[in-house]
Amino acid sequence: MxxxxxxxxxxxxxxxxxxxxxxxxxxxxxxxxxxxxxxxxxxxxxxxxxxxxxxxxxxxxxxxxxxxxxxxxxxxxxxxxxxxxxxxxxxxxxxxxxxxxTVAQQIAPRFANTMFLAGVTAAIAVPFAVTLGVLAALYRNSVFDKVANISTLTSISSPEFFLAYVLILFLAVLNPLLPSLSNIYADMGFAERLQKTLLPALTLTLVVTAHMMRMTRAAIINLLASPYIEMARLKGIKPMRVIVHHALPNALAPIINVIALNLAYLITGVVVVEVVFVYPGIGQLFVDSVKIRDIPVVQACCLIFAAAYILLNLTADILSILSNPRLRHPK
Amino acid sequence: MSDFLVEMRDVRIEGRSDETWMPIINGVDLTLKKGEVLGLIGESGAGKSTLGLAAMGFCRDGVRISGGSVMFDGIDLLAASAEQKRQLLGKRIAYVAQSAAASFNPAHKLIDQHTEAPVQHSVSGKADSAADGIELYRKLRLPNPEEIGFRYPHQVSGGQLQRAMTAMAMACRPDLIIFDEPTTALDVTTQIEVLASIRQIVEEFDTAAIYITHDLAVVAQMADRIKVLLKGDEVEEAETRTMLSAPTQDYTKSLWAVRAFERPEKPPVATDATPVISVQGVTAAYGTVDVLKNVSFDIHAGRTVAVVGESGSGKSTTARCITGLLPPRLGIIELDGEPLPLDYRKRSKEQLRQVQMIYQMADTALNPRKSIGEIIGRPVEFYMGLRGAAKRKRVAELMDQIELPADQYIDRLPSELSGGQKQRIGIARALAAEPKFIICDEVTSALDQLVAEGILKLLARLQDELGLSYMFITHDLATVRAIADEVVVMKDGLVVEQGPKRDMFKPPHHAYTDLLLSSVPEMDPDWLTNLLKERGVDNIGDAAVDKMS
Structure with missing residues (x-):
């Protein structure tokens, strides 16, 4: 086989x-x-x-x-x-x-909402964090690198509700660009739903970017002393291409794993952000159910969270394996 | 305009160590004409690679060129911007690294890495460059030149990768190639093919080259001129033939003399003597694949048996079977005529004590966080039960035996020792158990020749004093000549020939032994040319042979 x-x-x-x-x-x-x-x-x-x-x-x-x-x-x-x-x-x-x-009837719409929020956040945060990490590795120890590191660290160190209120202040109150309430309904159109989801998604982006960006940067820098990176430089390859074409493909495994962990967090750990924006996700349902001891719902939520973690980590494992040409192309 | 392609004058290079800059190269001149091959030799730490890279205007991290000038074809590389240098690298100056296996990017196919420089430097299109790559693969006698480029590096053998890397260096038809120990990591039989390929292609395209190596016999085949470096200084430089026949400096002469070490022959073993170690019909497997097949040989008291063969021939696996790390599938291993349990976990402490091991990479075989005293003291305590002052005294005795003063070294960490000193610590650790039998697994192959000679002499002396038996795993036949009493030649997990050393170095041989023996480079600059003629011209490029003869 x-x-x-x-x-x-x-x-x-x-x-x-x-x-x-x-x-x-x-x-x-x-x-x-x-x-x-x-x-x-x-x-x-x-x-x-x-x-x-x-x-x-x-x-x-x-x-x-x-x-x-x-x-x-x-x-x-x-x-x-x-x-x-x-x-x-x-x-x-x-x-x-x-x-x-049934529990399924109760959870299904909430879970769909959570997946939508996680999906929007991932679509913004993953490319953003990886790009930022690549640039930080390319311009390592420069002012850009330091600013990127400090600002992502600051955002991950701040409480989520604080970040949420700051974003509301700037993007909803002072400049009314986005709605501060994310009360979405089942029959809402995609565009409107997206618009309502944007602010919580941006808040979560600030929360998850730091890990992914720093891992991308570290994984790439870790490889820069490899003989094949030196070889690429001695072939006169442009620095950007050395990073993206030669280092990044070999650094994927740890990056994928951190991305998976953060995606799992987006599905299971976003109660605070849901509460701030009144977003009807599964996190709120979970907390409410614990409060009234609605055991079947609590158990189902827990099972879904566990399955999400396991599935995402499994996917990360498999993608890491696939990123290794030794396994993809055995001798 | 000068007629030199490369002109380095009074080049000074420094490396950073603990916040201060230490000199690596102290003002060396180096010149190279178009189409000329310069051999750069010296021990590790002599600064060969640093100087070679400096000729490309390149410094590794933590290294800087602090003085002098480096001109390439009229361009001042020290004044050039990073972008100007980048446009020369790969296009007009190329590099072939020591380990092709590590220097090819594992994530990309060979042909894509081959075409990268021509495409990125806009020398040619991807399709043209790939077609040219296949042509170069063919010239370099790679098997399946049409197809091999579409493999990933891990799917190709070391010798083939080294040739593919030479082809890659040629991709833009550079004026200069730096070869940085390109055959050091290869078996002798593979080395020949790579050397022949490199020489052929360098001559065919009239490329200038700097050939860096620590192996004199290799450089003698490759270079027009040889420059000898010692600790960042030039010792001497001369035409290859002059240098080989009449070196003027003592250091160069000592390098030349290293290969002369050979211990006197011992009387034959009594026919009824019980061997210390007897390997009988051992077959061992990794997974379901048999990697050792019916291996048998004896090692007698006070004797050295050299096990030779290429990588993958089963030498180290045999050692793993004897130590019990890999229990064989079939066969018996006896110690003093008593069968040893095959799994080391089932062996008694006394049985474990009698079989010790010295490793190839002293760097990784010593715990970097433990002092020398602790490293040697551990087996002293474990096997001999000594503690406190008695233990310290025994450690000092052992360090005396390996010729390292205990008062200076006992509290140092391995990182504070040189490669040869670390290997001596490995020997002391094996001796601490007071064994009868020691397995030496390529113990000198990571060391410079002078240092390696010191280790071999030490092992010979210890054998005479303590009556030790050695199993000496090596791929270097010069080492065999120096130290062995008996030789076991292995190939593909089988013993193809065994016997006393003097029979080994005398014909007739098994065909494989013959190939091994004839592949060891000799100091004669015509050796490679003659050998290739002997083996048949079709084995390498005709042009190379014609031109060299």
Whole structure:
């Protein structure tokens, strides 16, 4: 078998195994949250009978292993269960209409929004950071390099909400170019959606650029002492081409990995920015669900986050492998 | 206008070390006429490569030309702007590096790297230049010239890469090529092909060249004139034949004399003696591929067995089998007539102690964070159980044996030692276990000839004093001649010939031994020409042979 395909299959299997282990960790961790949905929704004055009734209704009275296996079996079939919060508690008073909102229905639009924001951010941030890194490597130790380093470090060191408010101040308040609220709807056109997403995307760009830019710069500079870079210079190749054509292709593996980590962050860690811009992403849904102990939604969100991390890292691994000609073209 | 293509006058070069500039080249003159080949020789650290690069107006990072002048075809390279120099490099001045494997970009195909300079310098189009590249590959006798350019560097062997790099240097038909130790990393049999190729193409295109090497026999084949450097100073310069027959300086004479070292022959081993190490029918594999096939030989007490062969012949794998790092698939390894467990993890401390190893790269075999005392002290403590003052005393004794004064060196770090001194520390570390048997894996091949000779003499003396047995892995037949009692010749994982040294250097040979022996360059400047004639003119370019004879 082609060694690349073999490695990819191995990594895929490992990824699935990781996801399985993570599902156990998620389930255990969520179960360790103090209080449960029944207590959270009924408040302090709830009678033990009412709490028990809701628990029975939702299956919370079964032992954790059974519940885990049920959840896993459902998840494997694509059924992430029903949201507690959206459930019709009519059954509790003896009138079960059978109408329930599934977790998938609740998460799907939010997840799409998150992916849209992450996609817009990545489309801006990745080319920007890599270009900046290449230029910083080319003009290393120059004023440009120092300014690029300091400004990206400053932006990564500032709290996200602060960056968000600064951008709002300059791009929405003082110069009303972009809307400061990113309340997007399902039936919104692409252009309008893009316009509303731009400000949070720019904020996130400021947050993720530093890592990618600095890794690009470091990975390239690391190679500049290689004999083949010296050879390229001794062939009279222009400095820019030496960096882009000779160093960059050999520096891709670490750069790809840092990009993947940052993309994973864009999917899983952007709650603060969503809150500032009132962007209806999955992060807000997640926080709200934890607050009211809507366990199926929390678990599903966690699983999606874990899958995003694993998938992106897997992709990064595979791309790193493909960037190595020794593996692409075996002897 | 001067009639020199390159004219360097009183060139001074400095290198930065710890915030101060230390001299590397102290005012050397170098001139080269069009079409002439100058050999630049000296030990490592003599400044050969630095001077060669300076002839291109190029300095590595942390190096600067602090004085003198470098003129190339009337252009002052020291006054030229970076852009002016860039337009000369690759186009009119080309460079061939020591390790083609490291100097080709692993991410691009050979032909794309070949055409890069002509295209970037607007000398010719990509298609024309690629066609010319294939033509050059053919001239340089590369196999499948039509196809080889479309491979990546890792898919091509070292000797072929070195020829492809020579072709790449020729891509713009430069006036000057700097060859920086282009065959040092190659096996002798491969070296011949590369040397013949380089000589042929340099003559065919009447290219001037500076040929940098530490190997006198090689430079004798290549150069019209030879310049000897020592620690940044010129020792002497003369026409090749004059230099070889009548060197005037003591240093040059000592370089010439190195190859004369040969230890006296020992009496034959008693037929009933038990060998210290006996390798019997060993077959070993990496993965599913057998890399050693039925290898058998004995090593007797106080004897040196040299294992010779090209890279990939299985020499080092044999060592890994004996040490137990790679348990063989089949076969037996005996120590003093007792079978050794094949896996080193199953061997007793006593068995481990008896088999020690000295490595090729002393640089990487010594922990850079440990002092010399700690490095040698570790086996003293581990195997002999000595601690404190007793340990320190034993370390001092060992350092005495390797001729490094303990009071000066015991607290130094490896980075504060020269290459030869580091290799001596490697020897002391092996001796610390008081073994019967030491495997020396290419221990002199990274060292200069004078230093290497010192190491060989030390190993010979230690053998006489301590009755050690050596397995000496090498690809250098001069080393074999100097130190071996018996020789094992390996090729493709098989032993093709073995026997006492004097039989080895006398015909008749196995065809492969013959090839190896005849490929070792000799000091005679006509050696290569005669050899190529002997092997048949069709093996290399006719022009080269015609012109040289």
């Amino acid at each position: 082609n060694p690349v395909i073999k490695i990819i299959l191995q990594r895929l299997a490992l990824g699935l195994l990781t996801l399985f282990i993570v599902s156990i960790v998620i389930f255990a961790a969520v179960n360790m949250l103090p209080g449960d949905f029944a207590e959270a929704i009924l408040g302090q004055g709830a009678t033990p009978e009412a709490v028990a009734a809701i628990r029975r209704d939702l299956g919370l009275d079964q032992d954790p292993v059974t519940r885990y296996l049920q959840w896993l079996a459902g998840a494997l079939q694509g059924d992430l269960g029903n949201s507690f919060a959206q459930a019709n508690f009519a059954s509790f008073v003896g009138d079960d209409s059978g109408v329930r909102t």
